[in-house]
Amino acid sequence: MNGKMKAVVKHHRGFGAELQMVNIPEINENEVLIKVKATSICGTDVHIYSWDEWSQSRVNPPYVFGHEFSGEVVEIGSNVTNVKVGDAVSAETHIVCGECPQCLTGKYHICKNTKIIGVDTNGCFAEYVALPAGNLWKNPADMPFDVASVQEPMGNAVHTVLSGDAAGKTVAVIGCGPIGIMAVGVAKAAGASEVIALDLNDYRLDLAKQMGATVIINSKNDDPLQAIDRLTDGNGVDVVCEMSGHPAAMDQGFKMVTNGGRVSILSLPVRPVVIDVTNDIVFKGVTVQGITGRKMYETWEQVSRLLKSGQVDVKPMITHHFSLEEFDKGFDLMIQGKCGKVVLHP
Template sequence: MSGNRKMKAVVKHRRGFGAELQSVDVPTISDNEVLIKVKATSICGTDVHIYKWDEWSESRVKPPYIFGHEFSGEVVEIGAKVSNVEVGDSVSAETHLVCGSCPQCLTGKAHICQNTKIIGVDTHGCFAEYVALPAGNLWKNPKDMPYDVASIQEPMGNAVHTVLAGDVAGKTVAIIGCGPIGIMAVGVAKAAGAARVLAFDLNEYRLDLAKKMGATTIINSKEEDPLEVVEVLTGGNGVDVVCEMSGHPIALNQGFKMVTNGGRMSILSLPVRPVEIDITNDIVFKGITVQGITGRKMFETWQQVSALIHSGQVDVSPIITHHLPLEEFEKGFELMIEGNCGKVVLHP
């Protein structure tokens, strides 16, 4: 970062727990970049991993640097070669920086680029007053979309990609794990015509949010046996689609056991270590499709997300539960760690 102007930023300042509010230089932009004044930035589970300094972040990120990757803001400066956005535009960003030249990128599968870097993980992020990004990663928001809503499109893209990776119309869909993305997935499944949406979690606060987003049944897996509930609700057939958002080995296994023969298991969660599953009985003999989901299809998923929100098909207002000034980022992280929140939006 260079330049004479200063800005506030939340910096992952060292290898260890926490982060620090610092005054740093406003970034300067290259010919293909855009400078954005951040209006809203939301805290993601990935940011919590970095904040807490777990095994994954220890092996991946290199402090000191500005983290955060979900945001919306206003374009304030554009590079000489930028033509897709103008000063004054409201934008969000696809957070995967892709190479454009690997076999995946060249065949329309940039979301699984072999050389992906992630904004706010591998580069400076958006927990700041300004962020500089390549113009090719920007998504123009409708002028009337509120900044807080626009800031959660990136994680909602994960939910849309997971749910719409196959057909859900008229089907029974199980969402396992009601973190913010799981809660969004409930709303997406309902909007896509799912006949029933079963939401599983251990946290009553988040199950309540899933209910508000349209879950037809909420199941607290601490108090009820998920497999017994599914057995009764589906007449022993199992669910058509499982979207696994928890990453917990027990929950993953329950997902494989509750999916019906020929059903689909889409896994967005990131278990922290290898998970043992019964491949013979739960995958092969059942003839199911198992799919790993990463990121968002660029930019097909973004079109779906923007349209679902802008049309009112998915009302995301129940998901945004807390607004805080950037200075109170520690309170936001505490809320996320406790789990008594939906999306926490910081305002620089």
Template structure:
């Protein structure tokens, strides 16, 4: 194996990235080296590529970014016992400390010292990536690499939707980016009576329909609150999954949730958002839950079960494939919203 590899590098504090030849990572005793077979572009990657306010305050170029992938183990450290060379793997992208109060009480997904691959350390937009063995998730060799590469964001959708009961309930998914569209499929598979998807992009609303939405609403063409009232006889929806991060949409989510309902927020607004806490949360007795990452490794087990059983099929969501060298085409589609999930192949 050569000691150099192709990688997409966030090379400067500004818009864009570049394809470069960089050294293949070396591994420690408890790490593995993985040959990346498929890596998908996440909304977080778009933030970094576009160099928005969040990325300016968080990441430190130059470095290899990207965090969603599937690949094959090609080398392992001396003290690695959970995987073997040749195993098909993906990875939990939150590298946690194991000793903070959250890690010790079973909440490692909100570890106080989390490092995220592709954000805080080199990532997987490359031919090879090195990771701690404890972060690996072994895949069924029959699972296609492109599908396996989207398990990490699919886990975000699973965690958001299944943070509470949804069987027989009305669920609103606000924001139909790829994870929002996945959330539609999860809610439907979990037995929601209605899954109402809101967005401004008709292309993505069509994908939401394919994933099982019972109603889709273009919020530019219809008032979301009026539609919600019609669909719920004025009672409001039981569960809101907030995936948009837009202040107006987020406010609408709190207004459309029923008394005693749940609002689970995965989105990352780039600025503070004003919410009518008194009337839309306190007096309504609403449960508000911030969702970060995936419960380790409970959510991964749920992801594997949903995909393996066929209860959720993410293939309609994977709309584009490109070579790693064509990454700019993928990012352009993501920025324009003219795609579902974009997968790159090193």
């Protein structure tokens, strides 16, 4: 398909982005062209927009960014058999090599040579996006496009919460950005007896409550360790899902987990974090897990089923809708923390 399209471009090595007219991408024999119907803003996109240390070392402007979306297939390459024109799709955003020791043993989500759509390649803050057919996930025809666009980040939440047992356990979610808020809903659906949401932002704590948190703690007003002590009779929580990346909060997470508990870390601290390994990990016999991406495609199956069954309803945390032209309003809200998930509609 020839012609031009509107796209949000990371146009320079500095703060912000620009709406530009760019070429509609050409596809090869193994790729698919998708008309984007909804695309949501991720914390990673905010890092790139704000031009923080991580993005300065990782991305190379100018390019189209964005990686969470849903849309409709409009053109397929000659080798493509898994989708057809007209299918509703989203995408696994990690492009993996298939050849490293991790891929060869089925652990694609930790592929050594992962490239990320919208970080290392052109992304989906645009009217069209071209992607490898093997990365596509077919959506039910009746799934709303905004809900379908948040399956990728919801996959992060599902992978974090369900990387160990959660049924009948006390689960603390530290950091209630959009993925943390979804983690609350997933923990509730997984049968956690208590889901404790911790953050400094009352707006987002309220969304966590709507998503099923049984207790919310604003760490600005209440000492989280004392609050957890009261809630658990001094035993600590069984599972900590660390979503904040804040060194103080992370340290508190290790202090609040019970002996023999689990700490699953999805957050990306931008500097080294000091942890009392002796007392808070070794002597407590704690399991610590780094969580990256989604298991391909086990996590996608779980996400799809949790949404279809209604066990997790993500609508409360999709708080704002804007046109592609109004992208800067969405980024402003994300930076201020005055939103749940922001969805852009090309």
